Amino acid sequence: MAATQAYEPLSSESLGTRLAGITLLSEKVGPDPAAWQVREVGDGNLNLVFIVEGPSGAAIVKQALPYVRLVGDSWPLPLYRAFFEYHALTRQAARDPGSVPEVYYFDEAQALIVMEFLSPHVILRRKMIAGERVQGLADRMGTYCARTAFRGSELSMKSADKKSDVGLFSGNVEIPAITERLVFTDPYFDAEMNNHTPALDPVVAELRGDVALKTRVQRMLMKFVSNTETMLHGDLHTGSIMATEDEARVIDPEFAQYGPLGFDIGMLTANYLMAYFSQPAHRGADLADYQAWLLETIEGTFAAFEAEFTRLWHSERTGMLYPASLFEDQGQSSEGALKDLLREIWTDALTICGIEMHRRVLSLAHNADFEDIADEAARAPLEARNLMMGRALILGADGITDARALTTLAQDYNGKDVL
Amino acid sequence: MAATQAYEPLSSESLGTRLAGITLLSEKVGPDPAAWQVREVGDGNLNLVFIVEGPSGAAIVKQALPYVRLVGDSWPLPLYRAFFEYHALTRQAARDPGSVPEVYYFDEAQALIVMEFLSPHVILRRKMIAGERVQGLADRMGTYCARTAFRGSELSMKSADKKSDVGLFSGNVEIPAITERLVFTDPYFDAEMNNHTPALDPVVAELRGDVALKTRVQRMLMKFVSNTETMLHGDLHTGSIMATEDEARVIDPEFAQYGPLGFDIGMLTANYLMAYFSQPAHRGADLADYQAWLLETIEGTFAAFEAEFTRLWHSERTGMLYPASLFEDQGQSSEGALKDLLREIWTDALTICGIEMHRRVLSLAHNADFEDIADEAARAPLEARNLMMGRALILGADGITDARALTTLAQDYNGKDVL
DSSP: OOTTSOOOOOOTTTHHHHHTTOHHHHHHHOSOGGGOEEEEOOOSSSEEEEEEEOSSOEEEEEEEOSEETTTEEEEEOOTTHHHHHHHHHHHHHHHSTTSSOOEEEEETTTTEEEEEOOOSOEEHHHHHHHTOOOTTHHHHHHHHHHHHHHHTSTTTSOHHHHHHHHHHHTTOOHHHHHHHHHTTTGGGTTOTTOOOOGGGHHHHHHHHTOHHHHHHHHHHHHHHHHBOOEEEOSOOSGGGEEEOSSOEEEOOOTTOEEEOTTHHHHHHHHHHHHHHHHGGGTOSTTHHHHHHHHHHHHHHHHHHHHHHHHHHHHHOOOSSSSOGGGTGGGTOOOHHHHHHHHHHHHHHHHHHHHHHHHHHHHSSSOOHHHHTOOOHHHHHHHHHHHHHHHHHHHHHGGGOOSHHHHHHHHHHHHTOOOO | OOTTSOOOOOOTTTHHHHHTTOHHHHHHHOSOGGGOEEEEOOOSSSEEEEEEEOSSOEEEEEEEOSEETTTEEEEEOOTTHHHHHHHHHHHHHHHSTTSSOOEEEEETTTTEEEEEOOOSOEEHHHHHHTTOOOTTHHHHHHHHHHHHHHHTSTTTSOHHHHHHHHHHHTTOOHHHHHHHHHTTTGGGTTOTTOOOOGGGHHHHHHHHTOHHHHHHHHHHHHHHHHBOOEEEOSOOSGGGEEEOSSOEEEOOOTTOEEEOTTHHHHHHHHHHHHHHHHGGGTOSTTHHHHHHHHHHHHHHHHHHHHHHHHHHHHHOOOSSSSOGGGTGGGTOOOHHHHHHHHHHHHHHHHHHHHHHHHHHHHSSOOOHHHHTOOOHHHHHHHHHHHHHHHHHHHHHGGGOOSHHHHHHHHHHHHTOOOO
């Protein structure tokens, strides 16, 4: 397919003919497109996703649509997000090898990426709703968050390279604008596209009447849009992770932008906590055990983050920030500086965590963790616990000492009748 | 002059011939270049600056050189800084009309800007060494800092415009790199290009041994390079302000970049404080009066900043941040949010202020305020007071309640025998 051909969405029928010329795809799947089986499986909010299977194997073809799939063509969305997804994938692959699907081919004009088919991986959120564990998840994701955060910042990168990359990603406007609106703003007033479980009304009114809360959230929005500390995944929820029983891979970085070091791990933690709070509606006798595993996963993720970030601080701190010339080369320790920075990352992460917990219950895009609970009477009190803990995190991030204190707080809210 | 002509530095002799075709220049100065009088007056560190005078009036021609003038061609510096200066000047003119020289002409290939000749303005630093006052200075500069900070941020700008502008200015790499190195890093170790008054050795050793201090400074460097809150002047010292007895204008924004809201006013305050601490060597009987005026200027600048920022918060908060939809439209006040944000700006400003006070005494580029004191025995104790107050600001910014507390601290250090 010539890169200059005008954009046209693929269909299961046209895909074989249109992509037959892509060498790496033929090598992966098989040389004869007539023998390819193509299924469109995109269940996300934004894109077409095809699984292409053939005699030699399989591949994924992901193509952007010019609008928000969840809403329809009334909400146009630029195709260039495939460009940013491609650039994010290549950077993530370099910074944490093996963490993301391998890219076989990118076509900017068609806004499509051909990439590795992950199998037997399934979406982590589905596993958590089903009560399945992923061995090593905490280590894997904590390490991923630390490596991408550290290696995408000027702790590690050459300043000119980082500035150039900030310039590149500053072109990603409309996709981050979704986050700015749906995550940081809409939940806190009666915005047009919002929806929430009606029984939550009193809690929602309390949140929307809390000026101190909204002030903290808006300050974090300001950080999100103007603290270009590192390249973020930008949408690292449990629907952006595919896992087997002992492996996890990160997908869908089209929301990539430069932002705060604690953003990705904060959003991820929120999604673990929402899995946790929703479990009483999904589990039976294994409830306590599975909830305990989710909290261990949260603690383990932060432990792995801190360990890897610390390792990189001592072994790869080659950027302009906190240079060895001022510390180690003078026989002086930089441990205090590291500790202060980790503390700031932690506080930002908890604030972002609380905001994500709110938006997934109050704004447009909800989570299956709660949405799969058909019985509103069962769902509302679980969502209410989640909302109130989110508020406690946003208002109290400074006072939560460590990951154990965080999971203890979750246990407290899990036992509370908030409604 | 054709824009496609290869770059060539102007000289006083060649300027008339080469710039004869610029209509607006001819209109300002006079139609016959043979009647122009051209003087090169660049006393800065980076550029050629010509005053062109003729029968109708005068204009300034500023041309970038491909190296740091202060150091020579061993330190190359890209010509594109004229491009960023031009774009900064046009933005500053829009955000605070009348605050900067009017631009008549810009030639990117020749890296030159033809602009308004300010007369009888002189460099503010020279006026302060001479003990001269500028009526209304505090109001003017506080207002300038507030308007450029607020109107260059997403408190006011459309998000897409601001992101596009961040992308544009991310191309300004080597000029901010000077600040990153000379301001934030070199002062705190024995860097190659440093120099300081030898008698300061014990104080310098104390500063360089202070790990907590260096940690704070590096955290501020991280903010400087990654908090794109607003478009900064980036080098707003008293050598970047030209003044008469009752007017002040801002020049030389080639260090423009996106950075923290408190950066410009923080650097400016440092230069007022250095003027203050150096006065005992420049004044006679009028010492106390003039020092009092300098401290009043500092207090007045912050008062004007806060007043104007507050006015804009209530009248021009049309950007994405802290939207009225979450506050005023709900019958809820945003005063607390404003107060929190002003507090953060204040703390950042004091930290930057302390860093600037250090680098002007320890790093490459010193200030005439101190350098004009030929007698080292007189200079060293004044520089030492300045250094120690800088340290107090960096370590204690959180605890300094307001501008009065800041000027009281300055009076304390002014009476101290630090060496």
